[in-house]
Amino acid sequence: MEKKLFDEPMTVINLGLPGFFDSVKGQGAPCIHVDWKLPAGGDVRLLEILDRLHEMEEAEQNA
Amino acid sequence: MIREANEEAVRRLKDSSPRLVDIRKAGDVLRDFDRMTILHAGPPITYERMCASMQQAVHAVIRYEGLADSWEEAAALAASGKIRFAPCHSRGCVGPMTGVTSYSMPLLVVRNETYGNEAYSTINEGAGDVIRFGACTENTIKRLKWIETVLAPALKKVIDRMGGIDLSAIMSQALSMGDELHMRNIASSHVFLHRICAVLSEVCEGEVLSEILHFLTSKNDQFFLNFAMAANKSAADAADGIPHSTIVSAMARNGVEIGIRISGLPGQWFTAPAPLVDGLYFPGHSVADANPDIGDSAIMETGGFGAMAMAAAPAIVRLLGIPDTGKAYAFTEEMRRITDGEHTSYTIPGQNFAGCPVGIDIMKVVETGIVPGLNTAIMSREPGVGMVGAGLSRVPFECFAKALIAYDEALQREKAAG
Numbered sequence: 001m002e003k004k005l006f007d008e009p010m011t012v013i014n015l016g017l018p019g020f021f022d023s024v025k026g027q028g029a030p031c032i033h034v035d036w037k038l039p040a041g042g043d044v045r046l047l048e049i050l051d052r053l054h055e056m057e058e059a060e061q062n063a
Numbered sequence: 064m065i066r067e068a069n070e071e072a073v074r075r076l077k078d079s080s081p082r083l084v085d086i087r088k089a090g091d092v093l094r095d096f097d098r099m100t101i102l103h104a105g106p107p108i109t110y111e112r113m114c115a116s117m118q119q120a121v122h123a124v125i126r127y128e129g130l131a132d133s134w135e136e137a138a139a140l141a142a143s144g145k146i147r148f149a150p151c152h153s154r155g156c157v158g159p160m161t162g163v164t165s166y167s168m169p170l171l172v173v174r175n176e177t178y179g180n181e182a183y184s185t186i187n188e189g190a191g192d193v194i195r196f197g198a199c200t201e202n203t204i205k206r207l208k209w210i211e212t213v214l215a216p217a218l219k220k221v222i223d224r225m226g227g228i229d230l231s232a233i234m235s236q237a238l239s240m241g242d243e244l245h246m247r248n249i250a251s252s253h254v255f256l257h258r259i260c261a262v263l264s265e266v267c268e269g270e271v272l273s274e275i276l277h278f279l280t281s282k283n284d285q286f287f288l289n290f291a292m293a294a295n296k297s298a299a300d301a302a303d304g305i306p307h308s309t310i311v312s313a314m315a316r317n318g319v320e321i322g323i324r325i326s327g328l329p330g331q332w333f334t335a336p337a338p339l340v341d342g343l344y345f346p347g348h349s350v351a352d353a354n355p356d357i358g359d360s361a362i363m364e365t366g367g368f369g370a371m372a373m374a375a376a377p378a379i380v381r382l383l384g385i386p387d388t389g390k391a392y393a394f395t396e397e398m399r400r401i402t403d404g405e406h407t408s409y410t411i412p413g414q415n416f417a418g419c420p421v422g423i424d425i426m427k428v429v430e431t432g433i434v435p436g437l438n439t440a441i442m443s444r445e446p447g448v449g450m451v452g453a454g455l456s457r458v459p460f461e462c463f464a465k466a467l468i469a470y471d472e473a474l475q476r477e478k479a480a481g
Contacts, residue, residue, distance in 0.1 A: 037432045046429050046464055049471045053426065057065055 065426075068308035072326045073404035073422035075302040076310075076366060078177050081294035083228040085172040086219040089164060092172060092183060093154045098128055102151040104162025104359045105317025106332040110141050110148060114318035114354055116197025119446035120163035121146075123199045127207045128165050134199065152313055152324070155300060156183040157292045157359035159285075160195035160442055161318070168207070169215035171290055173230065175297035182296035184289040186210050186218070190282035190449075195358075197446035209274075217275055220266035221259050228258065230294040231408060233287070234368075238419070239412050243376035244291045245360060245369030246383065246438040246453055251287035256280070292359065295366030302422075304329040309470060310403065311423040314365050314435065314458055318357035318442070323462045325425055328469060335461035340441045342384040342454015354444040356456045361437045367406050367421030370436035370455060371398045375411040375419070382453050383438055388413075394436060395420065401427040401435065425470070428463040 012031040014021040021033040040046035090096060101121055103113070110118065122137040125146070131137035140146060151158045158164050170183040188206055192198035222228060233254050240250035256279055264272060279286060303312040308326035315322060322332035337355035344350065363369040373380065374395035377388045385391050395411065398420045405418030423435055434457050441452040 039430050039432075040464075041432050041460065043464065046467060049467055050426060050430055052471070053065060053474075060064055 064307050065309060068305050068327065069310050069403050069422065069424060072302040072305045072308040072310035072312070075178065075305075076298050076421050077404060077406055077408070079231075079298035079301050080176040081173050081182075081230045081297045082176050083171060083222055083230055083290060083293075084174045084181075085222060086169050086186075086215050087172055088166070089156075089168045089170050089183070090166040092170060092181075093156060096154060096166065098130070098166040099145060100147045100149060100166070101125075102149055102154060102156060102158065102162065102164040103317060104151060104158050104160065104357060105315045105337075106320055106322030106334050107150055107153075108148070108317045108319060110146070112319055114197075114357070115444065116354060116442060116446040117161045117163065117318055117357070119197040119199040120161040120194040121148075123194050123203045124163055124165040124168075124207075127204050128167055150315070150317075151359055152296075152315060153330075154183075155181065155296065157296045157315075157362050158185050158195070159187070159288060159292065159360045160358045160440070161197055162359050163194050167211060169211055169219075171293050173290070173293040173297050174227075175301050178301035180297060180300050182293045182300060184293035184296070186215060187283065187286045187289045189278055189286070192447065193449075196442055196449040198449075199446060213271060214275055214278065217263065217267045217271065218259075221262045224262050224266060225259070228255075230290055233258070234291055234294065235408055235410075237287070238368075238372065238375045238409055241376050241378050243369055243372040243379060243438060245288070245363040246440065247284075247376045247379040248287045248291065249284040251291065252279075252284055255287050255290065288360065288363075291368065292362050295362045295368065296359075299362060299365050302326055307474075309425045309467075311365055311425065311435075314361040314423075314437070315359045316356045316361065318354050321356060321361075321458060321462065323425075323458065323466060325466050325470065328466070328473060331469065333462045333465040333469065335459035335465075338456055338459060340439055340452070340454040340456045342439075342441055342452050342456075343382055344441070344452035345450075348443070348451040352443055352445070352448075352451050354442045356437070356439060357442055358439065360439065361458075364435055364437050365423070367402075367409060367419040369438040371395065371402070371421070372409070372411060372419040373398075373436070373438070374414050377413070379438070384454050397433060398435065400431055401433050403427075425463045425466045428460070429467050432460065434458050434460055434463065 125137040192202040237251035313324040402420040403422040
């Protein structure tokens with residue numbers, strides 16, 4: 001017996017990789033693509049630096 | 064702290080007022096420079112690591128300077144360790160493609176009237192056997208001598224008689240005529256020629272005038288590029304050395320590596336391998352013929368022109384491999400996401416006179432992953448062949464990541480020192 005995963009029609013929001021958007025769209029499902037990338041390419045060291053610099057700036061603004 | 068520093072750096076990039084004030088011999092104006100010093104494009108590189116075209120350009124100027132009587136002697140001297148090599152940028156100078164600059168060459172002297180500093184560039188050699196593409200023939204030397212003894216003295220007289228030439232006015236006008244001033248300079252070159260033509264006819268005549276006019280009007284649409292580069296160098300140097308600023312103050316390639324500098328860490332280069340250029344290759348050529356990206360002309364994008372102003376130059380976009388003007392407009396919009404300001408004097412009519420995006424911020428580049436584009440000629444990896452295509456190069460993310468890490472380390476050291 002076929003079991004449906006979703007009871008309602010699906011609307012998809014795709015973040016990041018456009019290949020998933022193309023795939024969903026190709027199957028006729030409503031889908032919007034959000035062009036999003038991991039900040040700093042996901043590099044933890046760079047993210048930590050950016051966070052620190054942004055926090056420093058905010059602290060100065062609020063002082 | 065960072066915000067104020069960046070506001071100051073961007074203000075200097077925007078407020079700079081470049082004026083062509085003179086033409087002088089490199090040996091007379093460059094600091095720490097002598098006949099045994101040769102400048103090159105891009106970040107520092109040894110002779111051994113230079114690409115073949117840059118090495119050949121070095122051989123050509125060694126002959127031009129009279130330091131060797133044959134090509135073999137020139138190559139031996141270049142490799143001997145007796146010649147000191149340094150980036151053009153280290154001497155307030157910029158040069159297109161190989162950028163090779165030597166003692167006797169006449170340089171355009173551009174004064175930043177707002178901040179008082181000067182910047183320099185060689186005079187564009189036009190087409191044919193030229194050192195910027197690594198040509199190393201007797202014709203190369205003959206052309207350099209002609210520029211030194213005929214063209215430069217005439218242009219110097221013109222500049223003197225005109226009391227200098229406002230380059231910002233020409234650049235601003237050229238943007239409204241479809242130049243982005245890196246890969247398209249036909250409007251700026253025409254406007255420049257239009258301004259000097261009457262005075263040129265007063266300071267020289269006959270065969271000399273004819274030779275100069277033929278040179279300026281034959282296969283020399285990029286003649287103004289060197290003026291624009293020196294103009295942008297004068298702005299970028301004024302914006303350099305502001306403590307804590309994360310604004311890019313130079314981008315340049317030597318054909319092996321590409322490097323950037325930032326205002327808050329003056330004099331330091333952050334490098335990555337120079338990329339091959341994605342673009343349109345002339346018939347009979349492919350990426351296999353291309354040298355990795357080369358030249359100091361990325362100073363144009365540093366100052367908010369070239370790829371940053373892609374939307375201003377619809378006529379050039381297909382040559383660069385961009386399919387339509389919509390994508391060119393989108394590209395300039397994308398560049399706005401990684402810059403801190405917009406020019407007020409340099410605007411893009413097709414974008415309702417929005418200012419060209421200026422002031423590349425390494426924090427924004429690292430955060431977004433969007434890297435600056437560079438409009439560029441593609442040089443053959445075979446010396447002297449010249450241009451084999453044109454395209455859009457992207458500055459590797461690695462340069463900005465390294466700069467941010469170095470910036471953070473400097474900040475930590477400063478805090479630790481109290």
